[in-house]
Amino acid sequence: MIELLRQWLTGVTCAAMIAALADSLTPAGTVKRIGRMAGGLLLLIAVVQPVLEVDFSALASASVPLELEESELEKTDLEWMKTIIGRETGAYILDKAEELGIPCQGVTVTCAVTEDGVPYPSAVAVSGTLTQAEREELSRAIETDLAIPADRQTYESEDEEP
Structure with a gap:
């Protein structure tokens, strides 16, 4: 140079x-x-x-790695969005459970991606010692507020053996 x-x-x-x-x-x-x-x-x-x-042909070939980096960044961004959506949704569910007077120890939210590439909360696992009535009440609230159907909601009791 x-x-x-x-x-x-x-x-x-x-x-x-x-x-x-x-x-x-x-x-x-x-x-x-x-x-x-x-x-x-x-x-x-x-x-x-x-x-x-x-040599402009050399410059044109240099754009291929940039396209690869762009796709890698898009994948990383998507993973970050899924993580953030999962955390925020979990925090919302914990707040909702507290509002309803339901004791929860933790919430894990699984995110999926639409065909358009938009992440959304698709499943939830709630841990804690909940009665059947509390589970049903929280399940209805999650289904109503977050559109996560009851068949994609799991409840794990702290007392149960895995």
Whole structure:
């Protein structure tokens, strides 16, 4: 990289020196104006030459890894969204249970993804010592508020052996 920069600066310097020499050697008048214009064009070519030598096909192939990184980022973002939705939904269920006076030790929410790529809470596991009436009441609240059907809700008692 430094070598390319050195070559470019050398080329620009040489072009400037040639243009200055030609300008000083030409007689005044129309010939001098034409000489200055030619020297300016020579200097412009020397400055722009690295851009003209760029291999654009190499730049096009460099975009493929960027596309791969983008898809990896989308996957990571989706996982983060699922995690956040699961945590927030679990916190909501714990708050709802507390509001109803139902003792819960923990809630685990499983998220799924729609065909459009949107994550949503699809299943829930509630742990704690709940009576059958409390389970039914919390199950109705979860189904009503979060649209998680009762068949995707599980209740694990702290007293039960796994």
